[in-house]
Amino acid sequence: MSLECFDKEIYELTNKELARQCEGLEMIASENFTLPEVMEVMGSILTNKYAEGYPQKRYYSGCEIVDQIETLAIERCKKLFNCNFANVQPHSGSQANQGVYAALLNPGDKILGMDLSHGGHLTHGAKVSSSGQFYESFFYGVELDGRIDYEKVRHIANIVKPKLIVCGASAYPRIIDFKKFREIADEVGAYLFADIAHIAGLVVANEHPNPFPYAHVVSSTTHKTLRGPRGGIIMCNDEEIAKKINSAIFPGIQGGPLMNIIAAKAVGFKFNLSDEWKIYAKNIIKNTQVLAKVLIERGYKLVSDGTDNHLVLISFLDREFSGKDADLALANAGITANKNTVPGEKRSPFITSGLRLGTPALTARGFKEEDIQIVANCIADILDDINNIDLQLNIKAKLKELASKFTIYTKAMF
Numbered sequence: 532m533s534l535e536c537f538d539k540e541i542y543e544l545t546n547k548e549l550a551r552q553c554e555g556l557e558m559i560a561s562e563n564f565t566l567p568e569v570m571e572v573m574g575s576i577l578t579n580k581y582a583e584g585y586p587q588k589r590y591y592s593g594c595e596i597v598d599q600i601e602t603l604a605i606e607r608c609k610k611l612f613n614c615n616f617a618n619v620q621p622h623s624g625s626q627a628n629q630g631v632y633a634a635l636l637n638p639g640d641k642i643l644g645m646d647l648s649h650g651g652h653l654t655h656g657a658k659v660s661s662s663g664q665f666y667e668s669f670f671y672g673v674e675l676d677g678r679i680d681y682e683k684v685r686h687i688a689n690i691v692k693p694k695l696i697v698c699g700a701s702a703y704p705r706i707i708d709f710k711k712f713r714e715i716a717d718e719v720g721a722y723l724f725a726d727i728a729h730i731a732g733l734v735v736a737n738e739h740p741n742p743f744p745y746a747h748v749v750s751s752t753t754h755k756t757l758r759g760p761r762g763g764i765i766m767c768n769d770e771e772i773a774k775k776i777n778s779a780i781f782p783g784i785q786g787g788p789l790m791n792i793i794a795a796k797a798v799g800f801k802f803n804l805s806d807e808w809k810i811y812a813k814n815i816i817k818n819t820q821v822l823a824k825v826l827i828e829r830g831y832k833l834v835s836d837g838t839d840n841h842l843v844l845i846s847f848l849d850r851e852f853s854g855k856d857a858d859l860a861l862a863n864a865g866i867t868a869n870k871n872t873v874p875g876e877k878r879s880p881f882i883t884s885g886l887r888l889g890t891p892a893l894t895a896r897g898f899k900e901e902d903i904q905i906v907a908n909c910i911a912d913i914l915d916d917i918n919n920i921d922l923q924l925n926i927k928a929k930l931k932e933l934a935s936k937f938t939i940y941t942k943a944m945f
């Protein structure tokens with residue numbers, strides 16, 4: 532029976548979401564469009580198999596085939612990041628990070644990460660996350676110029692003496708200097724853990740420096756710039772650490788791995804290893820540069836005055852309106868972005884004075900620099916006259932037409 536006949540409600544809602552994804556412009560920096568081939572294997576019979584454990588060391592029989600699948604995923608992941616060990620089982624980026632902490636720390640140990648309000652992630656020690664509840668968390672941030680001051684990080688690390696330093700971010704538009712982080716970690720005897728969830732797709736294309744050989748452990752999501760299925764991965768070079776990570780993920784915090792997702796990760800990695808991938812990653816950078824240039828020319832202040840990666844952060848500290856106002860105005864025009872705190876923030880995290888915009892999803896659709904120029908000017912037009920609903924609706928129609936030239940999916944994959 533088709534899904535349409537079996538469950539009309541979910542069928543129709545999925546089709547509505549397909550229309551939303553196709554007609555609007557996705558500029559949330561952490562979102563992307565994965566390949567139909569990745570979705571094909573995600574929706575496959577591989578979802579039926581229990582395979583607790585790791586290849587050749589399972590707690591269930593009948594794992595001969597899924598062992599080969601997981602081994603392929605692991606080998607491709609190692610090749611991509613140029614490292615010796617990979618665990619491809621984490622169900623998400625957050626679970627990957629939880630696994631890293633469980634492997635390397637004891638409850639109550641000190642960790643030093645980037646402040647959430649300065650661009651870090653919840654899992655880097657925020658008090659509402661288990662990372663800030665099980666471990667004693669301390670933070671570094673960015674300066675008013677929007678950049679990490681590594682001497683300040685060194686200073687904080689020397690006072691705190693953490694057992695682990697987390698580097699990596701959710702909203703940092705500049706290159707992260709992993710070498711400097713490692714020097715600081717060595718100085719205080721800490722592990723260096725790089726969470727490259729946002730930039731992994733750029734790292735594997737050499738568009739951002741690789742955290743290896745500097746980081747002791749690296750984690751990532753597979754669904755952001757990497758454009759694979761939703762999930763997490765952990766990599767390292769040290770055999771003892773790898774053993775601890777494997778035990779921390781299973782049986783530590785997870786049960787049976789999602790074999791359909793692990794297979795989809797392998798398919799995604801195959802794409803990441805291709806020459807086409809290098810072009811895609813280069814195009815992300817080119818497109819973000821154009822976005823930044825137009826916004827600056829149109830009088831908008833960008834945090835750190837520009838970008839080196841896939842995202843820009845606009846600061847509205849000099850404006851009457853907030854990040855929330857900008858987010859809503861763009862949403863009215865079919866552009867999905869997200870409000871974000873900025874250095875020197877004066878508003879609450881629910882209102883904010885900033886907006887985060889990314890280009891990975893539009894680049895995946897095939898948007899080139901000239902298209903991004905149009906989009907960036909539309910964004911500036913909307914922000915210039917933020918309460919003008921008619922203008923927002925006019926721009927929505929214009930952008931829907933532009934979007935229709937860049938087909939992503941012709942059906943909702945069922």
Ligand SMILES: Cc1ncc(COP(=O)(O)O)c(C=O)c1O
Nearest residue numbers: 623624625652700701726728752
């Ligand atoms: C830097 C960073 N790490 C980890 C995560 C968590 O990933 P997930 O949403 O898959 O748990 C995110 C997600 O936004 C992130 O930006």
